[in-house]
Amino acid sequence: MLFRVMKEAKLSYSTNPDQRRDRGFTLVEVLVALGVLSIAVLALLNVQGVSASLSSAVRDRLFAEIIAENLLVEAVAAPVELPLGETNGETEIAGQAWVWSRAVSATSDRDIKRVDVAVRIAPGESALIAVSAFRGLR
Secondary structure, three states, X not given: OHHHHHHHHXXXXXXXXXXXXXXXXXXXXXXXXXXXXXXXXHHHXXXXXXXXXXXXXXXXXXXXXXXXXHHHHHHHHOOOOOOOXXXXXXXXXXXXXXXXXXXXXXXXOOOEEEEEEEEEOOOOOOOOEEEEEEEEOO
C-alpha cells in the first residue's frame, strides 16, 4: 500500500513538459508576469501625468490668447487715438489674475501705429503669448 502511494506521488510530478503545463503556472512565471504588468501600469501612469500637465499648459495658453485678442480688438477699435508707449494691466479670467502689457509704437507710415500685446501669468515671467496688430489713424 505504501509503495502504491509513493508510486502515485512520483507519477504526479513528471519531468515531461506536456504534463507540467496542465498543472498551472510556476511561481517564477507569475512573478515575471506581475513584473511586466507593473512596468506597463507605471508607464500608463506616467503618460497620464504628462497628459494632465500638457492640458494645463494648453488651457493657460488659450486664456492668454483670449486676453491678448480682446486687448488688440479694444486697441484697434478704440474711438480715440492711442498714445505711444507701453501700458500694463491685469485681467482676471477663470479665477486667475493675468498680467498683460500693450506697447503702441510708430511705424514708417505716420498714419499707422503698431500695437503689440503680451500676456503673462505673473510679472517677470516669460510671455505665454505675444500678438501684434496695426491700427490706422482715423
